[in-house]
Amino acid sequence: MCHLRLSDDLRSLIAAKLQPGIEPHKLLTEIQNNITNIDRDTLATRQDILNIRKQYNIPHIQKDAADGMSTHLWVDQLATETDNPIIYYKPQGQTKDTDTLQENDFLLCIQTQFQREMMNRQANKMVCIDSTHKTTQYDFLLVTLLVKDDYQENVPVAWAIANKEDEKTLTGRPGRGVCIPKNGSNGDRPRDL
Structure with a gap:
């Protein structure tokens, strides 16, 4: 057989x-x-x-057998590209002087050029947050930042993969929101900005 x-x-x-x-x-x-x-x-x-x-000529996207190292290599590769969508990256086990995040926290924020333009154009009306829980073996969260477009349809304008969903983690550095504006709203309770 x-x-x-x-x-x-x-x-x-x-x-x-x-x-x-x-x-x-x-x-x-x-x-x-x-x-x-x-x-x-x-x-x-x-x-x-x-x-x-x-x-089928399907590329192998895994950079390393260890997921953490594979992610780090992928972020490094994207950093060399002109349209780098990574707007913030803080791996577990590391600290940065500018972070309010703990050593064990993980945060990866992604935003494409289109998403940045939509956010700049529409975020003054309404911003919503939606989270998907426990979708990986690491129990990380996929947090999606959304705005309404001119047709009142939700448009994702950034994604964050994080180990926690609190304000400190999602806003990251003091004085500067990494992915989630401090005056954003929860997807269950949208409010005007």
């Missing part, structure tokens, strides 16, 4: 999940957890997944 080819459906599914960066071992676990009958698809291996990644 090992010389049989994976079904086209499974190959397409694997390629689609590899595109956003799902790691092969997580994808393999997902496939193995959904076994309903024994066939070639249920015997998929890590090598099958790596072969599909190569066949």
Whole structure:
């Protein structure tokens, strides 16, 4: 059975999940957890997944086996680009003289040029915050800063990945909001600025 080819459906599914960066071992676990009958698809291996990644020219985005180091290398790589979307980065285990954050705090704030322009144009009307909890093995939060556009649709204008959701963490440095304006509002209770 090992010389049989994976079904086209499974190959397409694997390629689609590899595109956003799902790691092969997580994808393999997902496939193995959904076994309903024994066939070639249920015997998929890590090598099958790596072969599909190569066949579909899907880049391997993980920079290092350790997630913390991989993040640090990615932030360093983006720092060399002209449109660097990283507006603040504070890894766990480090302190900065300008931080109000503790050594164990983690904060990564991301904002593209478009998001910066939308924030500058629309933040005077309303700013909302929405958080997604416990989506990773590290229990970090994904905090999304949103404004309303001219059509009253929510538009994300920044993201923060943090280990805590308090004001001190999300505003970061004294006197300067990193990602979240101090007069912003909670997504559950929007208020005018």
